[in-house]
Amino acid sequence: MAATSGAFPFPKLVKDNYERWSIQMKTFLGGQDVWEAVEEEYVEPENLAGASQAVKKAAKEARMKDRKALSLIQLGATTAKKAWDRLENTFKGIDKVKKVRLQSLRGEFESLQMKDSETIFDYISRVLSVVN
Secondary structure, X not given: OOOEOOOOOOEOOOOOOHHHHHHHHHHHHHHOOOHXXXXXXXXXXXXXXXXXXXXXXXXXXXXXXXXXXXXXXXXXXXXXXXXXXXXXXXXXXXXXXXXXXXXXXXXXXXXXXXXXXXXXXXXXHHHXXXXX
């Protein structure tokens, strides 16, 4: 069973489970009614002093949702959107690098041939190096 983080019912984020984790986190944040704060970056309104009570209440609610989402994501950022974008860029980049590296290794493996001047031991070492 995968390790869970705190009281959350989904796996802890690690290098190789970002896609699954992000789907589960989006669902969880949606259930907490804070996903909108992650999708749309919260910007503190200017000059709330002259605003109506409804505007002040809406601004306060948006700020609270952003802070709640930010605390659930737990990453050093100023808004929930920035934290989510940072996670997404970091972990999606890892997947792209893995895919490129895997394609490169697959090409190396497919082109392996023993050279005329190479010993069997050297060839096996080269094959094992690519495989590992």
